[in-house]
Amino acid sequence: MLQGLEQLSSDLILGLSDACRADPNPNKVNLTVGIYMNEAGVCPVFEAVQLAQRAIVDEEVTKAYLSAAGDAQFNTGIQRLTLGADSIALADGRVSSIQTPGGCGGLRIGAEIIQAASPGARVWISDPTWPVHIPLLGSVGLQLQSYRYYDPASHGVNFDGMVEDLKNARAGDVVLLHGCCHNPCGADLSLAQWAIVADMLEQQGLTPFVDIAYQGLGDGLEEDAAGLRLLISRLPEVIVAASCSKNIGLYRERTGATIFVCRDEANASAILTQAQAAARRVYSMPPAHGALVAGRVLTDDNLGVIWRTELSAMCQRINGLRTNLRRALETTCGQDFAFIEREKGMFSFLGLSAAQAVRLRKEFGVYMLDSSRINVAGINARNIDYVAQSVSEVL
Ligand SMILES: Cc1ncc(COP(=O)(O)O)c(C=O)c1O
Numbered sequence: 238m239l240q241g242l243e244q245l246s247s248d249l250i251l252g253l254s255d256a257c258r259a260d261p262n263p264n265k266v267n268l269t270v271g272i273y274m275n276e277a278g279v280c281p282v283f284e285a286v287q288l289a290q291r292a293i294v295d296e297e298v299t300k301a302y303l304s305a306a307g308d309a310q311f312n313t314g315i316q317r318l319t320l321g322a323d324s325i326a327l328a329d330g331r332v333s334s335i336q337t338p339g340g341c342g343g344l345r346i347g348a349e350i351i352q353a354a355s356p357g358a359r360v361w362i363s364d365p366t367w368p369v370h371i372p373l374l375g376s377v378g379l380q381l382q383s384y385r386y387y388d389p390a391s392h393g394v395n396f397d398g399m400v401e402d403l404k405n406a407r408a409g410d411v412v413l414l415h416g417c418c419h420n421p422c423g424a425d426l427s428l429a430q431w432a433i434v435a436d437m438l439e440q441q442g443l444t445p446f447v448d449i450a451y452q453g454l455g456d457g458l459e460e461d462a463a464g465l466r467l468l469i470s471r472l473p474e475v476i477v478a479a480s481c482s483k484n485i486g487l488y489r490e491r492t493g494a495t496i497f498v499c500r501d502e503a504n505a506s507a508i509l510t511q512a513q514a515a516a517r518r519v520y521s522m523p524p525a526h527g528a529l530v531a532g533r534v535l536t537d538d539n540l541g542v543i544w545r546t547e548l549s550a551m552c553q554r555i556n557g558l559r560t561n562l563r564r565a566l567e568t569t570c571g572q573d574f575a576f577i578e579r580e581k582g583m584f585s586f587l588g589l590s591a592a593q594a595v596r597l598r599k600e601f602g603v604y605m606l607d608s609s610r611i612n613v614a615g616i617n618a619r620n621i622d623y624v625a626q627s628v629s630e631v632l
Contacts, residue, residue: 249368253604262602266620268611269604271420271583273454273483273551276617283486285544289533293526303525305513307336307494311528314535315494319449319462319479326469330502333509335516336523338491340450340480344373346495347446347476349515350508351411352377359410360446361403363387365608367420370413370448382406387422389588392576394424400433408442414468416449416477417461418582421610425455425581431464435471445472450480453548454555455581458484473500481531483583484548490527555583558616565625570632583614593631601627 247255250269257267272280306312312334316327326332337343351358360379362370363386375381382405385398403412414434419425426434438445447465455461469475477496482488495512499505516522534544559578566574566587577585589597589609597603603624605611616624 250606253598253606256598257602257604260598260602260604264620264623265602265604266615266624267604268613268615268624269606271483271612272488273486273555273583273614274612274617275554278615278617278619280488281486283534283544283547285534285540285547286486286530288543289530289537289540292533293529300525303336303522303528305335305516305522306509307523308525308528308532310536311336311492311532312494314532315479315481316496318458318535319452319465319477319494319496320469320498321459321462321466324466324469326498331499331505332496333499333505333512334494334496335509335512336528337478337493337495337516338520338523339482340448340478340493341369341373342491342520342523343478343480343493343495344370344448345377345519346512346515347478348374348377348379349519350476350495350497350511351444351446352379353511353515355409359407361406361410361412361443363399363413363415363419365421366413366415367448374413379411382410384412386419387424387586389586392424392586392588393579394426394430396426396430396433400437403434403437403441403443406441406443409444410441411444411446411476412438413446413448414464416447416452416465417455418451418584420450420582421584421586421606421608423580423582423585423613424576426464428463428467431467435468438468438472444474444476446476446478448478450478451483451582452479453484454552454583457549457552458545461581469498474498481527485531485534485544487527487531490530491524492527492531555614558613558621559585561621562613562616562625565621566628569622569625569629572632577613583612584610585613586610587628589628589631596631597627601630603627 253269364383384402388395475498481492497508563577587609591607
């Protein structure tokens with residue numbers, strides 16, 4: 238039976254990272270994978286996480302299973318973080334959530350629930366989007382449609398194209414939106430554009446599914462959730478996939494959630510049972526450690542202050558890197574790179590061709606995706622001039 242299955246090519250992003258690891262070039266720079274790296278080129282463990290972990294290890298008395306919905310303290314924390322502690326939907330009791338293995342698990346459980354509610358529903362995804370959205374949503378049987386999102390010429394959102402394409406969505410369709418720090422392009426909707434999207438969703442009977450994996454890494458925790466919160470204030474139903482991989486640095490601990498904002502309390506409770514059943518058939522119950530840590534960080538005042546300070550420093554550093562990279566590229570290439578500073582979060586397209594991206598890897602050991610998506614957080618004071626010089630060589 239197994240012999241009929243072919244060898245698959247390696248995951249595009251992870252494959253490039255492996256290639257970078259094997260590259261003997263002493264100047265190599267890995268700008269491929271979406272992990273935050275500090276000035277030392279290390280993806281650090283937050284101090285708040287270290288403190289929470291120590292307390293958990295000291296206090297832990299059992300390794301018994303969590304429930305399929307996960308840790309209650311974590312669910313409370315992630316709901317407040319994402320929706321806002323003063324959320325009216327939360328006060329109305331029409332929100333439920335399930336702890337998932339990372340944001341990917343959050344997307345998958347959201348997809349399972351959409352498929353259960355409306356088998357074969359159409360889900361509109363941005364062009365471009367994070368490639369993993371396609372198998373995560375498509376493999377449950379949802380039909381994927383794409384809407385224009387990024388305009389390479391202006392290095393910004395093609396909002397007219399987005400609106401025009403979403404006019405073709407029918408009542409009952411779902412629209413997948415990146416809550417902030419769009420992956421891969423870094424170009425986000427303005428609040429005024431979110432309001433126009435909310436009007437369209439409302440008028441056309443569409444349900445938003447918001448993937449928020451970078452809250453706190455764009456402009457700040459509250460600012461980055463403003464578009465999502467605007468949708469929640471306007472629409473009766475919103476599905477959210479949240480991740481703690483980047484903003485609490487829990488990548489390998491697989492910590493995320495699916496949050497359902499429902500029409501009323503009874504429906505929120507019903508959807509929770511559906512989400513638990515979906516979890517049970519896919520992976521049974523989520524891993525505990527990351528959520529126990531995140532639950533403490535998100536609900537303990539002292540840990541919360543430490544975490545918010547660390548996250549804010551991370552966010553400021555990314556934005557500082559954007560300014561420095563823009564300057565370095567403009568100096569070496571004599572071209573306008575102002576868009577790098579306008580974009581948010583970890584990613585930007587440099588606007589290079591695939592051939593130029595390949596040359597950068599082969600000749601200079603500067604690794605970025607063929608689309609020229611870079612992880613800005615992979616830049617540091619030691620490699621910035623080399624990256625800028627290498628880009629200027631291929632341009
Ligand atoms: C847009 C987007 N959504 C969701 C995720 C999910 O992240 P994780 O499953 O690691 O929490 C990522 C991770 O890179 C992402 O970029």
